[in-house]
Each structure stands twice: as structure tokens, then as C-alpha cells.
Amino acid sequence: ENMLGDKKVTVVFVLGGPGSGKGTQCSNIVEHFGFTHLSAGDLLRAEIKSGSENGTMIENMIKEGKIVPSEVTIKLLQQAMIKNENDKFLIDGFPRNEENRAAFENVTKISPAFVLFFNCSEEEMERRLLGRNEGRVDDNIETIRKRFKVFVESSLPVIEYYDAKDKVKKIDAAKPIPEVFEDVKAIFAPYAKVIV
């Protein structure tokens, strides 16, 4: 039994480098397949805005491209899952390192149905991040380089961990948005909403 009691939940981890298009494609998946999108980065940014006691620590870590301690991020994900009645969740940008992965498994007892991995070159991701214009404090070239380093050193090993369990569905994320979504759709087809 997981943290949500007897409720059977489907969790998909959506991973990929900074700017690979995770948030963009999650919006499409929500629309077409009825999942609830939980972005760890968005939850952390909301926590800063809410004036929480951890806000300053989180903001400093995001500015440096560092990974916030798992207990903070997992608490936010858990709260969001508990208050949502849906049974299908896209967890975007989590787990980012081995600590995230192991702590989530231990605390929630939930393992993902699969991991959606958006594969993209750093050159293309850098171009996208510098053009995003959402006012994010980490979308500057200095922080972007730090985020790429953290992705390669800490996040790719998590993808390799799930790949060894045959749980990774890898997508070519360098293509235009609609073409990426065609590939995503093929993967999510078994989760299509059945219209009675």
C-alpha cells in the first residue's frame, strides 16, 4: 500500500535536461490524456512566493542550479498528490538525483509506471532557455551551464537506473513541438480517456 492508501495511482516521471520541453509536453499530455501535471520546479517556485521559511534557501539553490534537499521537494509533491483526486500524475523534473529517487520511493512507496525521457542537445536546450522569457532567475547563461553540469552528473544516473529496469521511454526532443507530441501520443495511447 502506498501513501495514498488503497487508491491505485499511475505516476509517470518526466525527465530531461533543462529546456528539453518537459513542461511544454506535459501541458499537451494533460489536455489529451487527463493526467495532473506536477512540476517540482514550479512547486518550489510557488513555495518561494508563498513566503515559506524555506523560501530563501530554495531561491538561493535555484539561482545556483543546485538540487534542493529531497525532504522539501517530496513534501510539496506529496501534499499536491493528496489534495488532488486524480489517479494519474505526471511528475516533471523529479527525481533529479539519487537522493530524490530513493527518498521518494521510501516515503511514498510509489514506483513509476515508466519514465518519459526527453533527449536533446545542450546547444538546442541553451537556445530555448535563453529565448524563454518567463523571467526565471535561472535562465541566464551562468546558471544554465551549472544546470547542465548537474543534469549530467546527478540526473542522468537516475535515468540510467530506470533504464536498467527497462522503464525508460526515450523521445527525440530536438524536433518541433508538434512532432515531439506525436511521439509522446504513441506512448500514452494506452492511457487514453475512454469516452462512453
Ligand SMILES: Nc1ncnc2c1ncn2[C@@H]1O[C@H](COP(=O)(O)OP(=O)(O)OP(=O)(O)O)[C@@H](O)[C@H]1O
Ligand atoms: N520542441 C521544441 N522546439 C522548440 N522550442 C521548444 C520545444 N519545446 C519547448 N520549447 C520552448 O523551449 C522553452 C523551454 O521549454 P519548457 O519550459 O517546456 O522546458 P523544460 O524542460 O520544462 O525546462 P526546465 O527544466 O527549465 O523547466 C520554452 O520557451 C518552450 O516554448
Ligand SMILES: Nc1ccn([C@@H]2O[C@H](COP(=O)(O)O)[C@@H](O)[C@H]2O)c(=O)n1
Ligand atoms: N527535483 C527538483 C526539481 C527542481 N529543483 C530546482 O528547481 C530548479 C528548476 O527546476 P525546473 O524543473 O523548473 O527546471 C532546478 O534547477 C533546481 O534548482 C530541485 O532542486 N529539485
Ligand SMILES: [Mg+2]
Ligand atoms: Mg519546466
